[in-house]
Amino acid sequence: MANRAYNFNAGPAALPLEVLQQAQEQFVEFRGSGMSLMEMSHRGAIYEGVHQETEQLLRELLNVPEGYKVLFLQGGASTQFAMVPMNLLKPGTVGAYVATGSWATKAIEEAKLFGETTIAASSEADQYKRIPAAAEIALPDNAAYLHVTSNETIEGTQWASYPDTGTVPLIGDLSSDILCRPLNVSQFGLVYAGAQKNLGPSGVTIVIIREDLIGKPAGPVPTMLRYATHAKTDSLYNTPPTFAIYMTNLVLRWVKAQGGAAGVERVNQEKAGLLYAAIDGSDGFYRGFAETGSRSVMNVTFRLASEELEKQFAKESEAQGFSGLKGHRSVGGLRASIYNAVPLENVRALVDFMGDFARRNG
Structure with a gap:
């Protein structure tokens, strides 16, 4: 489609073009109802059908086992930073956290408002360039849970596999990498994810x-x-974010058509492989931020020789139609967010630009 940007924004992020076009077609009138889905009661049969189908698609694509509830909430992952300790911390227990970067740190600071917390492992001494090894995790005997941030969007690190916590519930913030690969949900007591990176729009x-x-x-x-409020009412205790849930429904259908989590994982690995090869093969012109074994397949972070050169890269790339390549304001540098909906051809175009920029400025 003409004039579509090369969208590498970290969130809200790229949505599949097919999904946007389908939503456009259905926006004014939904399934012969004479109304937009946005105008309907969330108690009506049509919306409830969409709601239930979205839950079933999530269960199917993530292989959610029996004994788990799927909830559609509001407030983003930031609200979950509070809801987890508010609901799960009991007197005499401690919330254990692995500190892997900016988002894990925010979760820890929020949890401190509601009970005792401990940092079970941290990579702060290494500038959060890596994910701690399982052997580094010191889990207290009275841990109510262990919380991990699956993918740090700012630093560009990702857990390759999750720690075995035995009988202690593992809590996962999967906001930026949910459904980028198959997931063993049964390894977790609770996972949460804001939709606006891999599942749909914000909301x-x-x-x-x-x-x-x-x-x-x-x-x-x-x-x-x-959590009990929403579990008892199938997430319909109050008016849910109906548009965001509907859009998530369309994205999940799209993921299913790509071959599910395994299908999108193959493409994600190819996209990440192309970018990391361009960084590693640049003779030091580009320098990856994350350590090799902890590199994210969703957020590729890298630096250049100077901030001035990074600003030039961002300016020139934007002029060429690339969006969102500036690193987070808290750390600077450059970042390409290559979530599920970012097409492979967009990554190839970015690699070509990176090569040309290096030739002209190396």
Whole structure:
């Protein structure tokens, strides 16, 4: 399609063109109802059908086992930073966290407001360039859970595999890499993800929680911040973000058509491989930020010799139709976010630009 940008934004991020076109076709009138889905009651049969189908697609694509609830919440992953300790921390227990970067740190700071926390492992001493090894994790005997941030969008690191926590529930913030690859949900007590990177538009947060963890919180928790409230009502306690859930439905259908999680993983590996090869093969002109064994397949972070050259790269790339390549304002540098919906041809175009830029400025 003409004038479509090469979208490498970190979130809200690229959506499949087919999904956008389908939503455009269905926006004014949905399934012969004479109304847009955006105008309908969330209690009506048509919307409830979309709602239920979206849940079933998630269960299918992520192989969610029996004994787990799938919830559609609001407030983004940032609200989950609070909901997890508010619901799961009990007197005499501690929330254990692995500190892997900016988002893990935010989760830790929020949890401190609601109970005792401990850092079970950290890569701060290494500038968060790596994911700690499983052997580095020191889990307290009274841990209520261990929380990991699956993919750090700012630093560009990702867990290749998740730690075995035994009987201690593993909690995963999968906001930026959910459905980028197959997932063993049964390894987790709870996973959560803001939709706006890999699942749909901003506005809906997916929570998958093991049923035995849905209990009465130890302390007073507002009704809307209790997992039990939403689990009992199929996420229809109040008006859900109907448009975001509908768009997520379309994205999940698209993922299924790509061959599911395994299908998109193959393409994601190819995209990441092309970019990391361009970085590593540049004779030092480009320098990857994350250590090789911890590199993300969703957010490729890299630096140049100077901030001035990085600014030039960002300016020239934007003029060529590339969007979102500046690194996060907190760390600088450059970053290409290559979520599921970013086409392979966009990554090839970026690699070509990187090669040309290096030749002209090396």
